[in-house]
Amino acid sequence: MESASRGSGRARDSAIDARILAVAGRHLARDGYAGMSLAAVAQEAGTTRQALYRRWPGKAELAAAVVAALAEEDRADLAADNPFTTLVAELTDFQRGVSKSGRLSLVGTMLQDTTDPDLRARYRARVIAPRRARLLAALESARRQGHLAADADLEIALTMCTGAWYARELAGAPIPPNWPYRTASLLWRALGGTIPTGAAPPNPQPGPPAAPA
Structure with missing residues (x-):
């Protein structure tokens, strides 16, 4: 469990942030937004609800942070x-x-x-x-x-x-x-184009056989 807090003047632990976001992403995908529980996220992430709320005041903010992390990952x-x-x-x-x-x-x-x-x-x-x-x-x-x-x-x-x-x-x-x-x-x-010469992948693989009509 997390022992440090911003209120005590200590730096926020980025490892806990990342762990919470990873767990929240799984819960959001599995349970949907309505079913995502902050208490369950905190428990699985190995921290407290208080620590989670210090970072994100509510479910909407946590879910938005998950989306922002995905955007950064996919950039x-x-x-x-x-x-x-x-x-x-x-x-x-x-x-x-x-x-x-x-x-x-x-x-x-x-x-x-x-x-x-x-x-x-x-x-x-x-x-x-x-x-x-x-x-x-x-x-x-x-x-x-x-x-x-x-x-x-x-x-x-x-x-x-x-x-x-x-x-x-x-x-x-x-x-x-x-x-x-x-x-x-x-x-x-x-769209009316011709595949450029040499654009084929290094080891092209044949597609699956066509299904019978």
Whole structure:
């Protein structure tokens, strides 16, 4: 249990902060916002409710801190030499993040009617919007450079970038090998582009056989 406090003039223990946020993230994903208990979070984190409240005065503030931590963890600084490889890199980074334990459940939590609207707005602004902005920037750059058709529907393509992942998960379908490259390739061709020479992944793997009609 935590013995130091800010009230005693001692520095706040960042290890306890990180432990609380990790536990709170699991509870938020598992139980939803309405079901998350600060007492249960404190107990599992090995600290006290008083210590938790000194850091975050309520459930909304703690949940917002979880979202902020996720945003920092997911922040990408991807350098690529052309829009197609940027798109593949972004989808690869998305796959890495969304595959982490509890991430899909957290997405479901954000869609629940009982989730605090401000928390949902924070999640959209801190986690969803930056990813969408980077994906759209790659597609817009490709269109400006003439790699995609001038009338390419980037609004729909943007949704398909990550929506394809969620659709497969909801259907219980396994994610195919080389998902980022194959998804980027399909979108690129659908938008009137030609896959750049040498853009294939180092060890491309064949996809699963098609299901019978």
